[in-house]
Amino acid sequence: xxxxxxxxxxxxxxxxxxxxxxxxxxxxxxxxxxxxxxxxxxxxxxxxxxxxxxxxxxxxxxxxxxxxxxxxxxxxxxxxxxxxxxxxxxxxxxxxxxxxxxxxxxxxxxxxxxxxxxxxxxxxxx
Numbered sequence: 001x002x003x004x005x006x007x008x009x010x011x012x013x014x015x016x017x018x019x020x021x022x023x024x025x026x027x028x029x030x031x032x033x034x035x036x037x038x039x040x041x042x043x044x045x046x047x048x049x050x051x052x053x054x055x056x057x058x059x060x061x062x063x064x065x066x067x068x069x070x071x072x073x074x075x076x077x078x079x080x081x082x083x084x085x086x087x088x089x090x091x092x093x094x095x096x097x098x099x100x101x102x103x104x105x106x107x108x109x110x111x112x113x114x115x116x117x118x119x120x121x122x123x124x125x126x
Contacts, residue, residue, distance in 0.1 A: 016066075025062035029091035036087045041076075047088035049093060050079060055103065060089040060094040 007023050017023065026033075028084055036045070049057065054075055063081035064073055082089040093100075 004099075021062045023030045025092060026085075026088055029095060032091040032094065033087045040087070040090070042086040045090045046083055049082045049086070049089060052093065053104075054078070056096070059092045059100075059112055060085075061121060062092065063089055066082050 007018060007020060015022070015026070016040055040048070040055050047104050049060075057075065058073075058080045060081045061073060063085050065081075116126055
């Protein structure tokens with residue numbers, strides 16, 4: 001069973017959001033978000049997250065407006081969510097960080113192997 005949330009009227013008023021997915025993510029990352037606010041300003045976070053790949057940025061999907069999306073969100077939509085909720089977005093990306101770092105390391109290892117294979121074909125030393 002998925003996570004559930006009780007959305008209080010004060011939270012709806014404060015964030016202008018009724019969707020439970022947003023509030024679940026917001027509450028789950030509340031402590032991390034507050035710590036990140038002390039360390040980075042919003043512009044730094046937007047710049048930092050603007051550099052990550054789309055798969056990593058997908059961690060901010062709960063922040064998107066418009067309810068459930070049957071398609072993968074576009075990068076521009078994800079970046080709008082980052083601009084609107086920068087510190088929550090960074091907390092979500094960091095929460096998903098280890099899996100994304102492992103994925104990127106595996107992609108690099110695969111590309112290095114492909115490069116070694118191509119060097120063999122070309123007769124270049126490794």
